[in-house]
Amino acid sequence: MAPAIAGEVVRLCTMGSVDDGKSTLIGRLLHDCKLILDDQLAAVWDASARRGWDGLDLSLITDGLRAEREQGITIDVAYRYFATARRRFILADTPGHVQYTRNTVTGASTAQVALLLLDAERGIGEQARRHMFVASLLGVPHLVVCVNKMDRVGWSEDRFEELHGRLARFASLLSFRDVVFIPTSALLGDNVVERSTRMPWYEGPTLVERLETIEVAAERDLSRLRLPVQYVIRERGRSGPAGRWYAGQLAAGTLRVGDEVAILPTGLRTTVAAIANGKPVDEAFPPMSVRVALADDLDVSRGDMIVHVTDHPAVVRDLDVLVCSLARAPLAEGSRVVVLHTSRQTPATVARIRYRIDVNTLERDPSADALGFNEIGRASIRAASPLFYDRYRVNRVTGSLMLVDPQSNATIAAAMIADPDDKEGSL
Amino acid sequence: MTVAAAALRDHPTTYSVGHLDSLEAESIYILREVAGQLERPALLFSGGKDSAVLLRLAEKAFRPGAFPFPVLHIDTGHNFPEVLDFRDRRMAELGERLVVRRVQDSIDRGRVAEPAGPDRSRNRLQSVTLLDAIAELGIDCAIGGARRDEERARAKERVFSFRGPAGQWDPKNQRPEVWSLLNGRLHGGEHIRAFPLSNWTELEVWEYVDRERVELPSIYFAHEREVVQRDGFLLPMSPWLDVRRDERPVLASVRFRTVGDMLSSGAVRSTAATVREVIAENARIPVSERGSGRADDRVSDAAMEDRKREGYF
Numbered sequence: 001m002a003p004a005i006a007g008e009v010v011r012l013c014t015m016g017s018v019d020d021g022k023s024t025l026i027g028r029l030l031h032d033c034k035l036i037l038d039d040q041l042a043a044v045w046d047a048s049a050r051r052g053w054d055g056l057d058l059s060l061i062t063d064g065l066r067a068e069r070e071q072g073i074t075i076d077v078a079y080r081y082f083a084t085a086r087r088r089f090i091l092a093d094t095p096g097h098v099q100y101t102r103n104t105v106t107g108a109s110t111a112q113v114a115l116l117l118l119d120a121e122r123g124i125g126e127q128a129r130r131h132m133f134v135a136s137l138l139g140v141p142h143l144v145v146c147v148n149k150m151d152r153v154g155w156s157e158d159r160f161e162e163l164h165g166r167l168a169r170f171a172s173l174l175s176f177r178d179v180v181f182i183p184t185s186a187l188l189g190d191n192v193v194e195r196s197t198r199m200p201w202y203e204g205p206t207l208v209e210r211l212e213t214i215e216v217a218a219e220r221d222l223s224r225l226r227l228p229v230q231y232v233i234r235e236r237g238r239s240g241p242a243g244r245w246y247a248g249q250l251a252a253g254t255l256r257v258g259d260e261v262a263i264l265p266t267g268l269r270t271t272v273a274a275i276a277n278g279k280p281v282d283e284a285f286p287p288m289s290v291r292v293a294l295a296d297d298l299d300v301s302r303g304d305m306i307v308h309v310t311d312h313p314a315v316v317r318d319l320d321v322l323v324c325s326l327a328r329a330p331l332a333e334g335s336r337v338v339v340l341h342t343s344r345q346t347p348a349t350v351a352r353i354r355y356r357i358d359v360n361t362l363e364r365d366p367s368a369d370a371l372g373f374n375e376i377g378r379a380s381i382r383a384a385s386p387l388f389y390d391r392y393r394v395n396r397v398t399g400s401l402m403l404v405d406p407q408s409n410a411t412i413a414a415a416m417i418a419d420p421d422d423k424e425g426s427l
Numbered sequence: 428m429t430v431a432a433a434a435l436r437d438h439p440t441t442y443s444v445g446h447l448d449s450l451e452a453e454s455i456y457i458l459r460e461v462a463g464q465l466e467r468p469a470l471l472f473s474g475g476k477d478s479a480v481l482l483r484l485a486e487k488a489f490r491p492g493a494f495p496f497p498v499l500h501i502d503t504g505h506n507f508p509e510v511l512d513f514r515d516r517r518m519a520e521l522g523e524r525l526v527v528r529r530v531q532d533s534i535d536r537g538r539v540a541e542p543a544g545p546d547r548s549r550n551r552l553q554s555v556t557l558l559d560a561i562a563e564l565g566i567d568c569a570i571g572g573a574r575r576d577e578e579r580a581r582a583k584e585r586v587f588s589f590r591g592p593a594g595q596w597d598p599k600n601q602r603p604e605v606w607s608l609l610n611g612r613l614h615g616g617e618h619i620r621a622f623p624l625s626n627w628t629e630l631e632v633w634e635y636v637d638r639e640r641v642e643l644p645s646i647y648f649a650h651e652r653e654v655v656q657r658d659g660f661l662l663p664m665s666p667w668l669d670v671r672r673d674e675r676p677v678l679a680s681v682r683f684r685t686v687g688d689m690l691s692s693g694a695v696r697s698t699a700a701t702v703r704e705v706i707a708e709n710a711r712i713p714v715s716e717r718g719s720g721r722a723d724d725r726v727s728d729a730a731m732e733d734r735k736r737e738g739y740f
Contacts, residue, residue: 009446076598078582079575081628088446090626093582102603109605222442230459233492247488249456254442278487285442289455289488302463326603340608343463402608409612414605 010216013092013107013140015131016117021148025117025186026080026093029208032193033082077103086212091115101359101374102326104131105414108138109400112216115207116145118167120159120183121152129170130359136174137322137376137416139396142214143171143179146207150199151185157201173362175393182207220286224390225253225261226313226398227306228342233291245276245291246300248343251397252390253308254285255292263298264305264388265315270296303344305388313388313398318351319381320418322392325371327405327412331379332370337412341387341401348383348403371413378418392416447635451484454623456607457586458488461496461568461621464611468496468568468621469526471557474510475686476643477572477624480632482517483641484623496570497524501557503549504531505667505688513644528560547667548691558594561618568611568619576628586625592616629684630706637702646683648705649697654679660693684709 016022080091092107108114114135118128135143145167153159164181171179182191183202190196191206205213227248235243255261259272274293275284284290292306300306307313325331335350356368356377364378371377392399403413444452461468470485472478485494500514518525530549533539533556542548561569575582585601587609602610611619624632636643653664653676662668663683664676667690681694682705695712699705 008444009449076583076601079626080582081576081626106603106605110607217443220442230456231463231489231495233489235491236493243491245491247459249452249459287444287449287452289452289459326605338612340610343460396606400606400608402605402610404610404612409610409614411602411605411610414603 008216009088009090010113010211010214011090011092011111012113012115012211013094013104013111013135014115014117015094015104015107015135017119017125017127021119021186022093022117025146025148025184025192026091028186028189028192029091030080030082032189033084033208077106084208084212089211101130101134102324104134105138105324105326108135108140109396109414111135111138111140112219113142113144113211113214114140116143118145118147118163120147120149120156120163124163124167126360128167132167132171132174133359133362134324134376136176137324139175139392139416141177141219142216143176144207144210145179145181146184146186147181148184148186150183150190150196151188155183155196155198157199160199160202180204180210182210221252221395222254222285223252224311224313224395225255225259225306225308226251226390226395227253227255227290227292228344228398229300229302229304229306230343231302232300240297244300245293246304246306247289247291248306249289250284250286251342252286252395253311254283255290255306256283260309261294261306262309262312263300264307264312265386266299266304268296268298269309270294270298303342305342307388313390315386315388317383317386319383319387319389319401319415321379321381321401321415322376322418323371323379323403323413323415324376325373325413327410328373329405329412330370330372331403331413336406337381337403338406339381339383339387339401340404341389342398344385344387346383346385346387347406348381350379351382352380354378354380379415381415389417391419447631447638450627450631451487451635453607453626454484455488457609457621457623457625458485458570460587460609460611461570461619462489464609465568465613465619467565468570469499469564469566470494470496470570471572472498472500472514472525473572473686474500474507474514474644475572476632476636476641476647477574479513479517479641479643480627480635481570481572481623482521483635483639486521494521494523497526499560499564499566499569500525500527501553501560502527502529502531503553503688504529505549505665505690507644507646507663507683507686507689507692509646510644510686513642517642526560526564528556528563530556532556533559546691547669548688550688550691554594561594566618567613568621570621570623572624573622574624574627574629574632575622584622584625586622587611588620588622590618590620594618596620629709633702633706633709637706644686646686648701649680649682649699651678652681652694653677654681654694661696663689663692663694665689 014022078093080093082089094103094107116131147160147163160183183199184191186192193208195206227250229246230248233245233247257272257275261272262269272292273295275281275290277288277290333350333353337348339346339348353369355364355366356375357364359376390398399417401415402411405412530552534541539552539555573581585604589602654661655670655674655676679696680698682697683692683694697708699708
């Protein structure tokens with residue numbers, strides 16, 4: 001176990017094609033941060049030897065399932081935990097295989113930092129652009145590109161600059177707040193945790209230095225109160241409204257005792273009588289999970305939302321969304337789905353597929369009337385009951401939804417709410 | 428600059444959130460989603476530190492109301508007496524309902540066979556007793572204290588892990604979990620395993636125990652106990668342990684890092700009497716929690732994956 005430190009948790013997701021050395025990079029991070037324990041390391045030495053490796057195959061540290069070891073690939077998102085002296089990290093390790101774009105979507109959905117791996121020798125493949133596009137679409141604010149396997153290209157500054165230049169141009173078309181390129185060799189450890197002595201021309205941060213210093217705190221929205229009601233707590237031994245508390249996790253904004261609030265969808269107004277988070281507090285803010293008592297006896301239940309009277313979200317049944325299809329069955333015009341949105345569930349219909357996006361060229365195909373497995377496009381959805389939303393670019397919680405197949409109950413798509421009037425399709 | 432960013436700049440500490448606060452908030456969110464989405468959940472209690480933390484989180488999620496679920500203990504019969512004392516004392520304090528289902532009953536009914544041979548731990552048999560309890564009680568969601576950092580197969584586990592009618596876990600057929608949205612929709616006979624501590628590490632559990640003064644069974648702290656050394660483990664003496672002729676029980680100062688069947692709970696030599704001493708000591712032990720504590724995890728590289736497929740927690 002690492003020494004105790006306080007501070008924020010930063011969420012990362014990794015992206016890269018098969019064989020870019022992603023598993024090795026993560027293994028290197030964990031190993032050089034001294035987070036691999038003796039018994040785990042012994043198991044990896046054994047497994048490396050069984051596979052005929054002369055030494056320690058760091059990629060085996062993160063190999064999880066037997067099917068993955070048999071096929072030599074990663075097939076599902078795995079979560080890793082590591083800490084440096086300054087921060088704790090939750091890393092969603094997403095497989096790079098083409099058919100697993102849904103994993104990239106999953107990993108990117110909660111990430112503050114996307115970590116893209118590029119093979120310096122092979123250069124920029126289709127996958128790199130696809131992953132960058134998905135990360136940008138999912139609203140990941142920070143991108144770090146590791147130009148990896150620099151040992152294979154003779155630690156060449158020219159090669160690094162060439163890849164940097166080409167990918168930076170593509171990145172400028174996307175919506176990252178910042179993009180940093182780092183030349184690395186995960187295999188040999190250069191510029192991951194330890195600074196490389198073989199690339200003196202590189203003066204930027206190592207990967208860990210970059211991860212430790214990215215400014216993530218300002219990404220919380222503290223201005224518009226959004227408190228989806230998850231659950232109604234009834235005080236033991238009391239009946240009636242006096243013993244009722246409305247429980248939920250703040251998606252945005254701050255809430256104080258005495259605030260005048262409205263309950264959606266009814267729009268009824270009341271004031272906040274008390275807030276508690278284990279113990280009473282005067283003020284709540286994201287990401288706190290709290291319970292709230294209201295001054296008046298209103299009918300409030302799961303799926304409602306508490307907001308400030310001065311700043312309502314949109315309340316609508318028709319939504320314009322960017323959709324990532326996650327299931328084998330195509331999402332077509334007329335498809336019936338169940339929408340999961342904050343704590344609300346409602347039946348809905350896919351009214352229209354407006355276009356499909358070619359994630360390699362970013363071109364749109366308006367003739368599409370369905371989205372196949374792993375395809376991304378824009379659609380209009382008509383919900384049976386109203387939803388209270390913010391655009392995804394404004395709030396990743398109130399701007400996101402999942403589509404579920406009402407027959408199988410499988411999760412079939414992830415969708416981000418766009419501005420219907422925005423012809424450019426930006427979120 | 429947005430109002431929020433300005434507020435953060437001007438009051439950096441006012442709205443800052445420590446890592447334990449954000450983990451706690453996420454866990455409470457998950458527990459409330461279980462209560463909001465599922466009809467008949469149950470919280471699995473093992474007597475270990477993770478389930479002690481779960482109970483504390485459930486208090487934060489649902490007080491001043493009652494828990495919207497009973498607490499379910501799948502009892503191997505090979506218990507540390509200290510753990511049963513702790514369970515009963517804690518349940519009395521909480522005033523919540525405890526349901527116990529016994530592996531011994533599953534053995535008596537012929538549902539499972541007592542393991543023969545040198546390893547007679549009943550940890551693995553709990554799967555059948557649990558699945559029987561889920562069917563008997565109509566449970567649609569079993570809340571467990573498993574963490575993704577425990578083991579490699581766990582690293583791929585969902586927060587809401589979908590189980591088919593036979594309780595099986597199919598790693599290739601799990602529902603994608605995007606953002607914090609959780610899909611708890613089920614057909615009859617299916618159930619969810621919910622893991623509110625998914626994103627916690629062992630260290631964070633201990634830090635939380637320290638911060639919240641969560642009571643734990645006394646065996647988590649150094650105490651004098653008779654143990655025998657076997658296969659690199661210090662196994663506690665118990666009525667069920669067959670001491671071999673070449674083994675000699677010795678009195679040692681030990682503690683346990685995980686709690687399960689006494690036959691497979693290995694002790695570590697320790698002098699740590701407080702939570703902070705345990706944290707400091709763990710930082711110096713170069714072996715994982717499972718490597719030092721769970722004799723049954725060593726059986727094979729894929730032991731956990733196999734057990735999960737069978738319906739283990």
